[in-house]
Amino acid sequence: MERESLEMDVVFVGAGPANLSGALHLARLVSDHNAAIENGAKEGKALGEVQIAVIEKGSSVGAHNLSGAVMDPRGLAELIPDFREQGAPLESEVKDDHFLYLTRKRAIRSPINPPPLNNHGYYIVSLNRLTAWLGEQCEAAGVNVFPEFPGAEMLFDDKERVVGIRTGDKGIDKEGKHKANYEPGVDLLAKVTVLGEGVRGSLTKKLVQRLGLDEGREPQVYSLGVKELWELPDDRYPAGRVTHTLGFPSDQWTYGGGWIYGLQNRVVNLGYVTGLDYRDPLIDPHAEFQKFKSHPFVAKLLAGGKMIRYGAKAIAAGGWNAMPQMFADGVLIVGDSAGFLNAARLKGIHSAIKSGMLAAETIFEALLNEDYSSATLQNYERRVKESWIAPELRRYRNFHAAFRHGRWLGMANAGLQYIFGGRAWGVFDRDHQEAGHEAMQKLSAYGYHGDELSQRYRDLRFDGQLTFNKVTDVYHAAVAHDEDQPAHLHVLDTNICATRCAEEYGNPCQRFCPAAVYEMVEANTPQDGARDAANSSKPRRQLQINFSNCVHCKTCDIMDPYQIINWVTPEGGGGPDYKGM
Numbered sequence: 338m339e340r341e342s343l344e345m346d347v348v349f350v351g352a353g354p355a356n357l358s359g360a361l362h363l364a365r366l367v368s369d370h371n372a373a374i375e376n377g378a379k380e381g382k383a384l385g386e387v388q389i390a391v392i393e394k395g396s397s398v399g400a401h402n403l404s405g406a407v408m409d410p411r412g413l414a415e416l417i418p419d420f421r422e423q424g425a426p427l428e429s430e431v432k433d434d435h436f437l438y439l440t441r442k443r444a445i446r447s448p449i450n451p452p453p454l455n456n457h458g459y460y461i462v463s464l465n466r467l468t469a470w471l472g473e474q475c476e477a478a479g480v481n482v483f484p485e486f487p488g489a490e491m492l493f494d495d496k497e498r499v500v501g502i503r504t505g506d507k508g509i510d511k512e513g514k515h516k517a518n519y520e521p522g523v524d525l526l527a528k529v530t531v532l533g534e535g536v537r538g539s540l541t542k543k544l545v546q547r548l549g550l551d552e553g554r555e556p557q558v559y560s561l562g563v564k565e566l567w568e569l570p571d572d573r574y575p576a577g578r579v580t581h582t583l584g585f586p587s588d589q590w591t592y593g594g595g596w597i598y599g600l601q602n603r604v605v606n607l608g609y610v611t612g613l614d615y616r617d618p619l620i621d622p623h624a625e626f627q628k629f630k631s632h633p634f635v636a637k638l639l640a641g642g643k644m645i646r647y648g649a650k651a652i653a654a655g656g657w658n659a660m661p662q663m664f665a666d667g668v669l670i671v672g673d674s675a676g677f678l679n680a681a682r683l684k685g686i687h688s689a690i691k692s693g694m695l696a697a698e699t700i701f702e703a704l705l706n707e708d709y710s711s712a713t714l715q716n717y718e719r720r721v722k723e724s725w726i727a728p729e730l731r732r733y734r735n736f737h738a739a740f741r742h743g744r745w746l747g748m749a750n751a752g753l754q755y756i757f758g759g760r761a762w763g764v765f766d767r768d769h770q771e772a773g774h775e776a777m778q779k780l781s782a783y784g785y786h787g788d789e790l791s792q793r794y795r796d797l798r799f800d801g802q803l804t805f806n807k808v809t810d811v812y813h814a815a816v817a818h819d820e821d822q823p824a825h826l827h828v829l830d831t832n833i834c835a836t837r838c839a840e841e842y843g844n845p846c847q848r849f850c851p852a853a854v855y856e857m858v859e860a861n862t863p864q865d866g867a868r869d870a871a872n873s874s875k876p877r878r879q880l881q882i883n884f885s886n887c888v889h890c891k892t893c894d895i896m897d898p899y900q901i902i903n904w905v906t907p908e909g910g911g912g913p914d915y916k917g918m
């Protein structure tokens with residue numbers, strides 16, 4: 338079957354707030370320009386019809402978006418100044434802000450909120466509702482929005498210029514053979530391709546490696562947010578209330594904290610962030626969240642309520658010093674894919690929107706100059722540096738790195754950074770931080786033995802009321818993948834799983850994955866059996882990948898200690914179907 342090619346002018350990969358804002362802003366810049374030329378208000382050449390496409394791997398725009406979220410409206414107000422009147426889906430204005438320190442039994446309220454967590458004037462939103470709405474605004478402005486289209490590969494010309502992307506094939510069975518409904522992916526050719534894949538983008542990762550765009554930067558570091566929505570029986574937690582917590586259940590070497598946001602109709606949204614640079618190989622971010630809920634303060638809040646939704650997603654926390662070069666010939670990187678998130682504030686929607694807008698302004702300039710090379714596209718990075726994003730991110734540039742010294746020194750360091758304009762300990766311009774997976778210690782460093790792998794959570798019970806196991810939670814993420822397709826989680830050497838990883842780390846993929854995708858099971862092939870008999874008295878275990886559970890959080894790609902897990906896009910439309918997240 339022949340592969341179809343479609344010529345667009347600009348292709349945005351990923352329908353998150355960054356790219357939807359970029360596409361919308363670009364469509365408006367072009368139409369305003371054309372109108373001004375036509376009515377004589379401006380001199381020059383009209384651009385004519387500019388074909389703009391946004392592709393999204395989810396089954397609809399919004400289906401794969403998950404966030405907190407308290408949104409700083411600054412970005413949205415620049416994109417759509419009358420967003421309230423236009424009907425932007427806002428849950429509530431933030432009405433009160435609480436910051437709690439949790440000990441094992443107590444919740445101590447801080448008399449003041451740490452300045453980065455001051456949310457006055459902000460809005461609680463559900464990101465997947467907001468992106469669905471932005472998608473509608475894009476379509477109304479003439480942008481082509483294609484859900485169920487994963488960007489599977491970048492296309493380059495012979496001079497290493499990006500010339501578009503190839504979307505994923507459909508209808509391939511788990512053996513790699515074509516099914517009756519086989520449809521090859523389409524080559525979407527574009528003058529400029531914009532990668533807005535969110536955190537740890539699969540195409541972005543490859544592009545950055547191929548072109549060395551992270552040279553001289555700090556390694557990106559990540560956290561994982563695990564989240565549930567709960568319906569409460571009464572109005573005990575009002576819409577607009579925001580609570581952030583520090584302390585229990587994280588240990589002192591694990592960056593972590595909780596959030597509880599009040600939504601409309603007696604729904605609360607709560608979650609827990611665990612730094613994906615933890616040391617203890619037994620840590621399980623999903624279990625940390627379940628423990629968080631079992632704290633008396635949280636358990637009392639949820640008593641009599643019902644869990645209705647679940648999801649998880651990684652967060653790019655490295656900040657300013659970890660951002661790669663964001664342009665190359667024919668390509669720009671926006672939003673979380675480039676690391677625009679402010680980890681101290683746990684906010685990235687406003688800067689994702691702004692980055693998309695700055696990309697759009699640069700592409701508009703490129704269309705006018707008919708130059709899509711780095712010479713013009715580098716102006717995107719200049720625009721970022723001249724915008725309000727730069728001072729905001731520079732101020733917190735060493736924030737996450739501070740916490741590798743432990744919780745208390747981390748807080749002291751973060752305080753000094755705040756006073757001294759982002760300098761680590763108030764002195765150093767740039768603090769080095771290793772990649773998160775390198776921070777994980779071996780079992781032996783913690784004195785753990787192979788049969789004690791559940792000891793960190795031995796007190797945790799999944800009661801099906803307040804606390805849930807992963808499989809129950811994943812059911813509430815409404816995940817669906819066609820099971821007759823190749824696994825989209827490529828483990829480059831499964832032998833390592835059964836041997837070195839089992840011994841050194843106790844297969845931490847079984848714990849860091851919040852969706853029970855990875856399981857070590859007894860080997861069941863005759864070859865494995867023969868090898869076991871020859872090599873060991875213990876039955877050999879092998880990796881089983883339950884890929885259909887995957888919620889696309891990207892944690893495995895990030896946290897695997899040997900970096901042998903490669904997350905690639907599954908068939909279009911597969912994945913979670915988030916609602917209200």
Ligand SMILES: Cc1cc2nc3c(=O)[nH]c(=O)nc-3n(C[C@H](O)[C@H](O)[C@H](O)COP(=O)(O)OP(=O)(O)OC[C@H]3O[C@@H](n4cnc5c(N)ncnc54)[C@H](O)[C@@H]3O)c2cc1C
Pocket residue numbers: 350351352353354355356392393394395399401402403404405406407408409464486487488489533534535536538539540561562563564608650651652671672673674678683684685686687689906
């Ligand atoms: C748990 C958590 C809590 C957060 N809390 C807050 C908060 O309170 N306030 C705040 O402002 N920010 C918060 N953030 C951060 C915020 O959500 C992000 O900064 C923001 O969503 C980034 O937008 P984006 O457009 O770059 O990426 P995303 O929102 O991640 O969107 C990327 C889109 O691209 C799609 N995609 C990815 N790869 C491909 C591909 N190859 N082909 C096609 N489509 C693809 C994805 O499916 C997704 O729809 C939080 C994030 C998390 C995870």
